[in-house]
Amino acid sequence: MTLSIQTDEITGENIVTRRDWGADPDGDPTGNGPIEGSPGIAIHYAGSIWPVPILHRNCDEYVRGIQESHMTGLYDDIAYNYLVCRHGYIYIGRGHQYQSGANGTDFGNATYYAICGLTGVLDGPVLIPGTTPPLVSAVRRVIDHLETLGANASDTVGHGDIPGNDTLCPGNLRPYVEDGSFQPEGTTAENAPEPHAHIRVTQTAEPPEWPGVEFTNPPPTEHTSVQVWQEQMATRGWRLDVDGVYGNRSQLACRLFQAEKALDVDGIVGEQTWNAAWTEPVTDPVDWTWPGLYFRYEPASLHPDISRSYPSVTTHTSVSVWQSQMAHRGWNVGAVDGVYGAQSQAVCLAFQDEKGLTVDGIVGPETWAASWDAPID
Structure with missing residues (x-):
């Protein structure tokens, strides 16, 4: 079914229309009927075992894959009203005029828009955080637009919060729902936490005293101080197991952190790397696009x-x-x-x-x- 762009649809930079991302023309976003009243906003995450694209050029294909999987299941079309990738692009799904098919119940679909952040179980093998500031800003931009069309932006919930749903969704986006990060300016309660509070790290003048134990692998170091460091790295946004064991994921996170902060990249948490985990500023997750440098070996x-x-x-x-x-x-x-x-x-x-x-x-x-x-x- 080929549809023109809906009236009053969000426009501007970084908007990817159905035509742009190559939506299957057989998809019918009108399948569940129009959405009426002052719907709230339900936040979803991809939550699949598919690695979310690191490079934006692969996001169109990823969204087409979601549509295909939905249409081979129980849906007439891609189930979400909007999707947002980690690079800050907004994908038009069913748009603002029609009910979603993603909210789990007839009540949920009739009373909430569905916005899916393309972040999930596997955000990429390099352990970079899948939930990026551009993604958060883009979700907020969609909600701001929906609010101008009558949506109740103050009723922004996680998918699993809708009555009748038993799901962990929105997964790693839940802290952003709970701390008000997705709320457009002016809709957050006065006592709401600072946006992004859950990923900010309080920089201290002095980090905890270095335990005098270098974390190495192999064999993986097991020590109570490993868990202290892992907790700090997780607070900074790195995805690693917090278990007191300096395993492969912890070592890889260490190497990437060392490269990011221009430290010696040896994969060993010594005193310098330990201190940097507390004293170095938290930077936005890097989009690991090609650095523009050809790697050569020609003695x-x-x-x-x-x-x-x-x-x-x-x-x-x-x-x-x-x-x-x-x-x-x-x-x-x-x-x-x-x-x-x-x-x-x-x-x-x-x-x-x-x-x-x-x-x-x-x-x-x-x-x-x-x-x-x-x-x-």
């Missing part, structure tokens, strides 16, 4: 007669990020040290061959993107 001894306009061996913090990601995928990159040496190049060549990429041993934009988006065999 001068291999081609002594050739002049190069680039270093023969790339050394950069972004190399550490790529090395950590490849190690997470199961490749033996050796040391995660920010140096694109022979071992890193060998991994790159094998990976490119496995994924059908140009096999040149250079980490450019295609190889970089595949390191995050290609399935792990």
Whole structure:
């Protein structure tokens, strides 16, 4: 069913219409009928086992996949009124005129809009937080627009809060519902917590005293201070197990944090990395798009007669990020040290061959993107 853009639909920058994201024309957003009155807002998360796209260029396909899965089930169309990706783009689903199919009950669909944040169980293998400030701002922008059309923005709830639902949804978006982060300006109660309060870290002049134990893996260090550090890293927004065991996920989070803060990337929580977890500012989650730097390994001894306009061996913090990601995928990159040496190049060549990429041993934009988006065999 082909529909023109609905009257009074949200417009402006970073709006992705149904035509733009390639909605199946057989989808019928009118299936549940019009939504009337002053509906509230129900927040959802993707919550699936599909890794949410790290790169925005893959979000259209992801939304089409959601529509396809819904239409092969019990729905006439994608079930949400709107979807928002971690890059801050707003996808038009059923739009503002029609009931959702996502709220679990007839009552829920008739009395609440459904907005889905594309963040879920697997937000990406690099442990970056899937819920980003652009996503939060975009959800707030949708709610602000719906409020101008008569929606009751003060009645913004999680999907699981609607009577008759037994679900953990909206998962990792629940703190944002509860602290008022999604409320448009002017609708939050005077005593509401500061938006984003749950992801802010109080920077202290002095961090807890370093316990004198370096966290290493293997073997994974087990110590009460590991849990203290894990709790602090989780508060900063990193996704890792808080169990007192310095396992693989904790080590990978450490390496990425070290790269982000320009520390020595060794995957060891020593005194410097321990202190930084409290004293360094919390930065917005990085969108791990290609850094614009080609990683090369071409020792001068291999081609002594050739002049190069680039270093023969790339050394950069972004190399550490790529090395950590490849190690997470199961490749033996050796040391995660920010140096694109022979071992890193060998991994790159094998990976490119496995994924059908140009096999040149250079980490450019295609190889970089595949390191995050290609399935792990």
